[in-house]
Amino acid sequence: MEYRDYYKVLGVAKDAPSEDVNKAYRKLARKYHPDLNPGDKTAESRFKEINEAHEVLTDPDKRQKYDQLGSNWNRPGFDMHSYGRGGARQRTRPAGDATGAAGAESFSDFFQSIFGQAGAKAAGRTATATRPRRGDDIEQQVEVSLEEAFAGGQRMFTLTGQDRCPRCGGSGLDADGKTCTNCKGTGWTTFSRRIEVKIPAGVRDGSRIRIAGEGNPGAGTGPRGDLYLVVMLKPHPKFRREDDNLLEDLDVPYTTLVLGGEVLVPTVKGKLLLKVPAGTANGKQFRLAGQGMPRLKDGTRGDLMVKLYAVLPGTAGSPLSSRERELFTELAGMSGQQAASS
């Protein structure tokens, strides 16, 4: 830990009166205010340093104590721990503020070793207090299969995000003013953890699932923002979705359309038997009521719309057999007679 020369920080003489200290402080604070230097970590730490110096030099008790210690503060025999609390780092939660305003946690270890946590806390109230601000909401995409969207349920999800560096509290600097080795001076660390997420039955592509309190950290005592998982529905090989309805194309033997019969229609849950009347047109659509997606609002279901397409003989890679050819020729003759007689 390095000795901090607060007079030097503000550029004032050792015997400067409070007014001069305030004047110097205001000038520097305007220059290094984080609002005017967004994202500038150097300006941010300078701003904190200025606030700390101002705090000490404008408080008669603190200034007297600081002056008395002088450069003897770390002389052998001087027990700085008697001023602090065991000299241990007392930061219990992420320190500082995204905007860099000086909160209680923004004070250096040097400051805290002299004035203790109590000093820092008291100072935090009188100095530029951290304005509590709720953290920003963040969005993350989550891929959901049609079956998952259909049934809903719990799902493990890997959440990644950024948190204030627990070592430096977000300042990016170590106690001795060097770059924090944990976050390499960025003030942020990346985390990745598994959370369980409830997928509501019926979610749609683009649906937003809110997970409270998993967004960006707030400023000061402000709460974290929320996380919104944005649903990306995976394409399904069989079904297309249209609102709460499902669409499906189904190949059937041409004879079923011509003569009528039954077909097994695949649904999301299994298969259903569909009766096909004789003389059904190719591509005709049938509605299977209640076999679509659940509706988010009330849990009722949309419909499954299935279009039947005839598979013509001799078109699926296998040529007609001679017997088939015979029969088709006969059929063709009949349709010719029909056409001629009509």
Ligand SMILES: [Zn+2]
């Ligand atoms: Zn750090």
